[in-house]
Amino acid sequence: MVQDEGSSSSVTSSPLHNFSTMPLHASPGGAAAPWLARELRSDERGLCLIHLLLNCAAAVGAGRLDAANAALEHIASLASPDGDAMQRVAAAFAEALARRALRAWPGLCRALLLPRAGPTPAELAAARRHFLDLCPFLRLAGAVANQSVLEAMESEKIVHVVDLGGADATQWLELLHLLAARPEGPPHLRLTAVHEHRDVLTQTAMALTKEAERLDVPFQFNPVVSRLEALDAESLRVKTGEALAVTSSLQLHCLLASDDDSSGKDGCHHHHQSSNGKGGDTNKRQRSPESGVSPSTSRADAFLGALWGLSPKVVVVTEQEASHNAAPLTERFVEALNYYAALFDCLESAAPRGSVERARVERWLLGEEVKNIVACDGTDRRERHERLDRWAARMEGAGFARVPLSYYALLQARRAAQGLGCDGFKVREEKVAFFLCWQDRAIFSVSAWRGRRFD
Amino acid sequence: MQPPLPQHQHQQAAAPPPPNSAAPAPKKKRNQPADPDAEVIALSPKTLLATNRFVCEVCNKGFQREQNLQLHRRGHNLPWKLKQKNPKETRRRVYLCPEPTCVHHDPSRALGDLTGIKKHYCRKHGEKKWKCDKCNKRYAVQSDWKAHSKTCGTREYRCDCGTLFSRRDSFITHRAFCDALAQESARMPPIGAGMYGTGGMALGLSGMSASHQLQSFQDQAHSSATTTIGSNPAAQFEHLMQSSTGSPAFRGAQPTSSSSSPFYLGGAEDGHQSQASHTSLLHGNKQAYHGLMQLPEQHQPGSNSLLNLGFFSGGSGGQDARLVFPDQFNGAVGGNVRGDGSEHGNSGANNESVAIFSGNLMGNQMASGAGFSSSLYNSSETVAPPQMSATALLHKAAQMGATMSSGNVNSLLRGLGNGGGTLNGRPAGAGGFMAGESSSLRSTSQAENESQFRDLMNSLAASGSGAGTAFSGGFPGMDDSKLSTRDFLGVGGGVMLSMGGAAGLPLRHGAAGIGMGSLDPEMK
Numbered sequence: 001m002v003q004d005e006g007s008s009s010s011v012t013s014s015p016l017h018n019f020s021t022m023p024l025h026a027s028p029g030g031a032a033a034p035w036l037a038r039e040l041r042s043d044e045r046g047l048c049l050i051h052l053l054l055n056c057a058a059a060v061g062a063g064r065l066d067a068a069n070a071a072l073e074h075i076a077s078l079a080s081p082d083g084d085a086m087q088r089v090a091a092a093f094a095e096a097l098a099r100r101a102l103r104a105w106p107g108l109c110r111a112l113l114l115p116r117a118g119p120t121p122a123e124l125a126a127a128r129r130h131f132l133d134l135c136p137f138l139r140l141a142g143a144v145a146n147q148s149v150l151e152a153m154e155s156e157k158i159v160h161v162v163d164l165g166g167a168d169a170t171q172w173l174e175l176l177h178l179l180a181a182r183p184e185g186p187p188h189l190r191l192t193a194v195h196e197h198r199d200v201l202t203q204t205a206m207a208l209t210k211e212a213e214r215l216d217v218p219f220q221f222n223p224v225v226s227r228l229e230a231l232d233a234e235s236l237r238v239k240t241g242e243a244l245a246v247t248s249s250l251q252l253h254c255l256l257a258s259d260d261d262s263s264g265k266d267g268c269h270h271h272h273q274s275s276n277g278k279g280g281d282t283n284k285r286q287r288s289p290e291s292g293v294s295p296s297t298s299r300a301d302a303f304l305g306a307l308w309g310l311s312p313k314v315v316v317v318t319e320q321e322a323s324h325n326a327a328p329l330t331e332r333f334v335e336a337l338n339y340y341a342a343l344f345d346c347l348e349s350a351a352p353r354g355s356v357e358r359a360r361v362e363r364w365l366l367g368e369e370v371k372n373i374v375a376c377d378g379t380d381r382r383e384r385h386e387r388l389d390r391w392a393a394r395m396e397g398a399g400f401a402r403v404p405l406s407y408y409a410l411l412q413a414r415r416a417a418q419g420l421g422c423d424g425f426k427v428r429e430e431k432v433a434f435f436l437c438w439q440d441r442a443i444f445s446v447s448a449w450r451g452r453r454f455d
Numbered sequence: 456m457q458p459p460l461p462q463h464q465h466q467q468a469a470a471p472p473p474p475n476s477a478a479p480a481p482k483k484k485r486n487q488p489a490d491p492d493a494e495v496i497a498l499s500p501k502t503l504l505a506t507n508r509f510v511c512e513v514c515n516k517g518f519q520r521e522q523n524l525q526l527h528r529r530g531h532n533l534p535w536k537l538k539q540k541n542p543k544e545t546r547r548r549v550y551l552c553p554e555p556t557c558v559h560h561d562p563s564r565a566l567g568d569l570t571g572i573k574k575h576y577c578r579k580h581g582e583k584k585w586k587c588d589k590c591n592k593r594y595a596v597q598s599d600w601k602a603h604s605k606t607c608g609t610r611e612y613r614c615d616c617g618t619l620f621s622r623r624d625s626f627i628t629h630r631a632f633c634d635a636l637a638q639e640s641a642r643m644p645p646i647g648a649g650m651y652g653t654g655g656m657a658l659g660l661s662g663m664s665a666s667h668q669l670q671s672f673q674d675q676a677h678s679s680a681t682t683t684i685g686s687n688p689a690a691q692f693e694h695l696m697q698s699s700t701g702s703p704a705f706r707g708a709q710p711t712s713s714s715s716s717p718f719y720l721g722g723a724e725d726g727h728q729s730q731a732s733h734t735s736l737l738h739g740n741k742q743a744y745h746g747l748m749q750l751p752e753q754h755q756p757g758s759n760s761l762l763n764l765g766f767f768s769g770g771s772g773g774q775d776a777r778l779v780f781p782d783q784f785n786g787a788v789g790g791n792v793r794g795d796g797s798e799h800g801n802s803g804a805n806n807e808s809v810a811i812f813s814g815n816l817m818g819n820q821m822a823s824g825a826g827f828s829s830s831l832y833n834s835s836e837t838v839a840p841p842q843m844s845a846t847a848l849l850h851k852a853a854q855m856g857a858t859m860s861s862g863n864v865n866s867l868l869r870g871l872g873n874g875g876g877t878l879n880g881r882p883a884g885a886g887g888f889m890a891g892e893s894s895s896l897r898s899t900s901q902a903e904n905e906s907q908f909r910d911l912m913n914s915l916a917a918s919g920s921g922a923g924t925a926f927s928g929g930f931p932g933m934d935d936s937k938l939s940t941r942d943f944l945g946v947g948g949g950v951m952l953s954m955g956g957a958a959g960l961p962l963r964h965g966a967a968g969i970g971m972g973s974l975d976p977e978m979k
Contacts, residue, residue: 046848047855085845156558185628218624240549240567241559311563341845348844439846452563 045078046086052078053093053337057374060101061329068101081363085348089341092367093333096374100329103375119364121197127364130357132168134350135343136425137436138318140413141249141446142171144434145316147409148448149245150178152314153187156243160190162236164228166249166318167193169204173211176219186217192236194224201225228254229299233306244312244451250444252391253319255300256384304398308451314403315449317395320385321435321442324373336373339385340366342441346424388433388445400449404432495562497551503576554580574598 040048056071072094079090102109119127132138145167153159161175172191179186191208195201201223212219224235228251238244307315322339326332343366351358372383392402410429413436417425428435433447502508507517509524513531518524549565550572557579558564559572566572574596583593585600589607594600612626613619620626843851 043843043848043851046843046845047852050848050852084842086843086848089845188624216627216630218627241564243558243564313563338846338849341849345844345846439844441846 040078042084042086046084049075049078049086049090050337053090053097054334056094056097057330057333060097061333063104065101065104068097072098072101081359082353084353085341085344088362089337089344092340092344092362092370093337093374095367096371099371099375118368121200123360123364124368125200127360129168131361131365132170134357134361135346135438136416137438137444138168138249139170140416140427140436141318141434141444142167143174143416144405144409144413144446145247145249145318146171146175146178147406147412148314148316148403149175149247150182151406152245152403152450153243155184156187158188158190158242159245160192160238160242161245161247162238162312163191163193164231164246164248165194165196165251167247169207172204172208176208176212176215176217180215180217186215188218188220190220190222192222192224194226194228194231194236196225196227198223198225228252228303229257231303233310236310238310240311244310246307246310246312246315247318248316249318250320252300252303252317253325253384253386254382255303256325256386257379257382258299300394301398304394304400308399311451313450315395315400315451316446317391317449318444318446319388319391321387321445322385323387323390324383324385329374332373336370338441339443340370342438342443346438346443349424388435388447391445392433392447395447395449399452401452402432403448403450405429405434405446405448410434493547493549493565493567495551495565496548497553498572500553500576500580503553503573504581552576552580 052071052075056068056075059065059068059071075090075094079087079094081088081091083091102112149159149161159179161172163172176186176189179189189212193201193204205221205223208221209219222237224231226232226235320339322335324332324336324339326335344362347358347361369383372381373385376382396402410427413427413434417427417436424439426437426440428437428442433445435442436444436446507519509518509521510516511518511524511527511531513528516527518527547567548569549562549567550569551562551565552559552572552575554560554576559566559575566575577595578599581595583595585594585597586592587594587600587604587607589604592603592607594603606622612623614626614629618629620629
């Protein structure tokens with residue numbers, strides 16, 4: 001990208017040798033402010049945004065709010081939620097940083113009713129659906145999960161599937177079809193779905209029951225209205241000895257949220273009063289740490305232990321493949337920047353800029369996640385993504401053993417990924433787990449586990 | 456393939472679901488919580504079948520249940536007290552089926568109830584001694600038999616083949632296999648229609664890959680993949696273009712007329728309509744597929760492939776070249792469709808279309824698409840394309856951060872490369888560099904960052920001041936503070952970096968940014 005530009009600009013040599021490689025021509029590229037004499041090209045603008053964001057994050061992390069403010073002003077003039085991928089990413093992260101900075105003034109936060117600025121459950125559900133449509137990751141993950149369940153339940157007459165949340169109704173519709181197409185006929189399927197909101201469950205119930213009826217699959221739907229942290233394993237009504245499958249899509253990381261206070265990290269000791277729309281009350285159960293074990297770990301481990309106690313045949317876990325749970329803000333920030341940049345890139349190539357669906361995904365789904373990761377702490381921060389190796393350690397600690405994902409599922413997923421036209425989707429298989437990637441950056445991981453077996 | 460009548464009965468007998476719904480009326484609560492510490496008990500068949508397991512030692516009377524025995528023993532006025540069993544101390548017991556081929560022989564599938572395991576064993580592995588007098592059903596467990604005779608003949612479902620059922624679920628199960636009902640072939644398309652019609656892309660793939668699913672589905676059902684795909688775009692195309700000139704032509708599938716359509720579509724999609732067509736494309740998908748399933752039987756377009764091509768490649772005018780014709784199309788099953796994956800903006804809709812189309816486009820398209828997309832993605836390292844992806848920008852920034860002349864690496868910038876984490880292969884230079892520096896990133900504290908920024912700023916300031924003054928001189932006509940903000944790229948990039956480090960002093964000066972001219976005085 002080396003271009004020597006002897007343009008009207010009086011800058012002949014720039015201080016930073018690196019920056020000198022960037023051409024300073026006056027071509028009107030990108031959406032720059034109208035009064036700008038020389039407009040930035042999109043990549044120049046992107047690089048600036050990155051620098052600005054990093055500076056701002058460092059400033060916010062150190063409590064230098066004036067510096068942060070200045071950086072944010074800069075960012076605001078360059079970023080835009082309707083621009084190119086980098087601009088949108090910058091807009092989302094800038095908002096998150098601003099929220100975090102505002103935590104120093106809790107009065108402002110409350111007066112602005114900040115936590116309620118998040119999307120309503122309906123909007124969130126819509127955004128999730130759009131995400132499913134635009135980017136194939138979660139659908140592929142769902143297909144892999146279904147295939148794993150199908151294979152695990154190969155000769156069972158009664159199948160009980162427990163969904164810990166996150167799976168879309170279309171995934172279960174597909175499972176119904178897979179089961180109905182079994183050579184030995186469909187089993188009796190019992191589906192227990194856990195979700196925060198009752199109406200989502202009701203809608204799913206209606207759609208699924210209708211379809212099962214049509215396919216002649218004996219079907220029973222049990223809704224469990226509960227947040228995952230408050231879930232009681234008994235309410236799942238798992239019968240002893242029945243064939244149980246558990247699926248969880250992007251849910252387990254909420255269990256890692258705990259009251260670990262971000263003391264001194266960012267200089268602000270005020271705890272955010274309410275969450276940013278992901279869910280209101282903070283659940284303070286199981287906070288007593290065992291010796292040497294942090295509260296967050298113990299809650300997740302207790303949950304996994306309870307799950308193991310149910311003796312499931314297969315547990316399929318889909319999680320974000322990123323480490324967004326580091327305590328220092330800057331570390332989290334950089335990791336999140338890379339991760340969501342990849343996702344925004346994916347959206348950029350999946351939908352046009354004016355697409356309403358894409359905007360919804362970016363604002364109501366990804367933007368909210370970013371806000372949660374950057375601006376929240378303690379029990380409010382529920383988006384505690386961790387990479388598969390850490391989850392694997394937890395699962396193994398709870399007594400689960402790994403189950404290789406079906407090769408057929410891998411082929412299916414690869415075929416689907418290839419068939420989607422966009423070059424970026426890849427499915428990578430590694431140590432019996434699948435990684436759904438965008439351009440070599442793993443976005444989601446899918447792994448399968450089994451309960452105890454004595455043979 | 457309809458099982459003859461005796462087998463029918465066998466099926467019926469097996470159809471009532473095993474252990475847990477013996478009672479047709481209210482289900483007993485059998486859901487005891489799964490207990491990982493439960494004691495696993497394996498009883499012998501003889502024990503399971505024995506009717507009076509519990510024997511009183513005083514009078515040798517046999518009882519089926521332990522509680523009954525205990526109650527009986529009280530009557531003997533035995534000297535010691537009968538203690539209540541402490542539910543907390545008593546270990547929960549789970550039972551295994553002695554039949555080795557049975558699923559419940561495995562301890563992880565043990566049943567929780569003794570009565571349950573006894574009934575299970577009798578039902579599954581035992582002899583059916585009880586027979587209903589009204590119908591011919593036989594039962595191994597007396598309670599099953601009793602329960603059945605209560606409902607036998609009371610409520611009936613009749614299948615079209617004439618079989619009577621008293622239970623709804625067995626009726627449903629039977630209907631699934633009954634020959635007298637609609638034949639298999641008739642059953643398959645409705646399933647397909649249902650798949651797409653119920654708002655889901657049934658094979659678990661996104662809407663974009665619906666035709667791919669469709670294809671695989673069709674592969675199963677008809678083994679003529681192309682027909683599906685062929686009719687697909689026709690329906691979609693028609694949906695999108697209300698006043699489509701080509702639609703009847705599409706149906707007729709004539710090469711010449713269809714060749715015009717892509718252009719039309721391309722024209723329609725360019726500009727403002729792209730957004731509309733994009734969303735309608737997604738919705739159109741579902742509708743198209745819904746209708747689609749009915750098509751395969753009747754609709755056998757000869758030049759189906761053409762339709763596809765026309766439809767999908769019509770994203771922009773430049774893609775005429777991509778319009779290749781049917782023969783290749785048919786051959787390229789499951790191939791990689793890259794199409795316009797890399798185009799942004801206006802071609803977004805085209806992305807959709809190509810994506811939806813899935814794997815069947817021909818090599819030509821792929822080649823041109825491949826060339827195009829590869830140029831976009833691969834070039835981030837070398838040439839500056841008009842639109843760099845955010846990820847590419849991050850790489851680049853990380854690269855630049857890595858080669859900072861000050862030698863004090865901006866660890867955050869390097870961290871950008873780290874954050875890339877699971878990068879495969881070799882992102883240019885920076886990646887390897889990043890990986891090596893990951894530890895440094897982790898250990899960097901805030902203070903370190905600040906000092907680094909400061910160092911950076913100093914080094915930049917030294918070289919930057921000259922440029923700064925020259926710079927501010929360069930744009931006399933503009934608002935100074937704002938101007939300098941903008942121009943940081945050439946000069947101020949480094950200043951931006953140092954912004955944070957200098958305790959915000961330069962920042963406070965001037966509106967949103969660094970007054971270039973004021974930088975010097977602020978410099979420490």
